[in-house]
Amino acid sequence: MTNGSLERISLATRIRINFLTGLIICAPIAITVWLTWSFIHWADSWVKPYIPNRYNPESYLQFAIPGFGLLIALTTITLIGFLGKNLIGRSIVAYSESILHRMPLVRTVYKSTKQIFETVLKEQSSSFKKVGLIEFPSPGTWALVFVSTDAKGEIAAKLGEDGEEMVAVFLAPTPVPTAGFLMFVPRSKLRLLDMSPEEGVKLLISAGLVTPEYKAAATEDAATVVTPP
DSSP: OOHHHHHHHHHHHHHHHHHHHHHHHHHHHHHHHHHHHHHHHHHHHHHGGGSOGGGOGGGTSSSOOTTHHHHHHHHHHHHHHHHTTSHHHHHHHHHHHHHHTTSHHHHHHHHHHHHHHHHHHOTTOOTTOEEEEEEOSSTTOEEEEEEEEEOOHHHHHHHTTTSOOEEEEEEOOSSOTTSOEEEEEEGGGOEEOSSOHHHHHHHHHTTTSSOOOOOOOOSSOOOOOOOOO
């Protein structure tokens, strides 16, 4: 092979490496901007139709204001949360809930949704703060799961008859972890990991390509080696 061929191959390799490097830098930024922009437009499309024209600055201006609807929604939710903590606000919330509880179909949806949000958003909750491994779908094959909570109620009573504590875990698919399976596994069959849930999500979405750093903890002191004179 001639020197000219080596130079051409070297140049093509450098171009490919530069392109991949640029893709690694630009792709996450582009995806983040696109997702943020899409979320802002989605929030605006839900909120803006309910804003009276006299309070909407877009009625007086010749251009749209992206994020105005999202800002109104965040402000309204925060204000409702503030008012809901005082006596009058709690009374209004309790009265509204009593009305919803009288509706056959609506009360089921409301109770389930409220319970989910209270469990996920409660500061003291440990839900989805741990990542682990379980043998799935067959022995010797391990799947990444997110620990939800300890099994409770009837499930804990039925599955824990032999004295084994059961744990609720969420098994998410790759690369879209928004859907998955709720599974109850014995605590002894669950291997907890040191990685954070954020690192677990990265590992899951990347199909194992983005692996968090891990430093194995020393289980015993290193032996002292004495070199003979």
